[in-house]
Amino acid sequence: MDFIDLRSDTVTRPTDEMREAMARAQVGDDVFEEDPTVNRLQELAAAMLGKEAAIFVPTGTMGNQICIRMHTQIGQEVILEERSHIFNMEVSAMAAVSGTLARPVRGEDGVLDWNTIEPAIRQGNPHVADTGLITIENTLNLAGGIVIRIEAMEEICERAHALGLPVHLDGARIFNAATALRRDVSDLARPFDTVMFCLSKGLAAPVGSIVAGPKDFIRQARKVRRMLGGGMRQSGILAAAGIVALEKMVSRIEEDHSNAQLLAKGLAQLSGIRLDPERVATNILVFEVNGSINAKELQNRLKERGVLAIALNDKQMRMVTHKDVSRADCERAVSAAQAALPD
Numbered sequence: 001m002d003f004i005d006l007r008s009d010t011v012t013r014p015t016d017e018m019r020e021a022m023a024r025a026q027v028g029d030d031v032f033e034e035d036p037t038v039n040r041l042q043e044l045a046a047a048m049l050g051k052e053a054a055i056f057v058p059t060g061t062m063g064n065q066i067c068i069r070m071h072t073q074i075g076q077e078v079i080l081e082e083r084s085h086i087f088n089m090e091v092s093a094m095a096a097v098s099g100t101l102a103r104p105v106r107g108e109d110g111v112l113d114w115n116t117i118e119p120a121i122r123q124g125n126p127h128v129a130d131t132g133l134i135t136i137e138n139t140l141n142l143a144g145g146i147v148i149r150i151e152a153m154e155e156i157c158e159r160a161h162a163l164g165l166p167v168h169l170d171g172a173r174i175f176n177a178a179t180a181l182r183r184d185v186s187d188l189a190r191p192f193d194t195v196m197f198c199l200s201k202g203l204a205a206p207v208g209s210i211v212a213g214p215k216d217f218i219r220q221a222r223k224v225r226r227m228l229g230g231g232m233r234q235s236g237i238l239a240a241a242g243i244v245a246l247e248k249m250v251s252r253i254e255e256d257h258s259n260a261q262l263l264a265k266g267l268a269q270l271s272g273i274r275l276d277p278e279r280v281a282t283n284i285l286v287f288e289v290n291g292s293i294n295a296k297e298l299q300n301r302l303k304e305r306g307v308l309a310i311a312l313n314d315k316q317m318r319m320v321t322h323k324d325v326s327r328a329d330c331e332r333a334v335s336a337a338q339a340a341l342p343d
């Protein structure tokens, strides 16, 4: 059976154009900084984000963890939203790799603001760990692809910097956030010291993420990437797809968002699902399943009907639109959900 795969935008397959670019890519040894295609991707990414420099890393997790390692010292705390990827989905790497402790805070609807962050900051008290870093996730995946406004991010960064604290953006889906806000991605990246984003999600590249920031930081990040086992060789093969992702795939993200709206409006009609389509701002829907069926059961029943989605827990379910699901697929997914839910 051909599944309609709404589990994540990570399932996107590379386009024909990416495969051709990969086959033709000029390559060299990137540990010697001699891969022209990797260099081109890094320059392009830095320019698009308005940062001095960028580095290509195998995964977003490695990108985030390089930044945490660089920004913090052992024994410090990192303030983050309690639903953030760094806290929940990176296998405690911030503890294992950097010796840091997470200080989770909860943003109203997933949106962090300075008033939520400030009480969690600790500086100079001999009994407690100092705050070393603040991280913001935009869009916030597990909260339903929530978008944080530029003004809110600017205020957080400005006030953090005044206290000498760096701020890192986990912008795995920063292009989705920029599309939803109708702003240039560089406007979203500007206030942050460092930014990580993924080429391998909605932008449909097979592998890879980018860390962007100041030149000296990125130079040192090369060493940390190497330490973590991410020093790759002829990685221009992968970077070639990343270049196509940045040049050709950004403008179609809008389509994923409108498909997510269609899906949300359809699902919101069904009894047994609680979902406000107005809160779906990007390509991720998180909704509640109520009544006589739990989310895991609904996941199984949808699968029997050809639709893959993920139950985040007993109550919540996540669906993600991307280039490999069409508008018609989203309509079929709504019908499948209607059939799967008890009367």
Ligand SMILES: *Cc1c(COP(=O)(O)O)cnc(C)c1O
Pocket (backbone or CB within 6 Å): 058, 059, 060, 061, 062, 064, 085, 086, 137, 139, 141, 170, 172, 173, 198, 200, 209
């Ligand atoms: C996917 C994702 C990452 C990185 O994931 P990898 O699978 O390691 O590439 C980081 N942050 C967020 C919010 C993500 O969704």
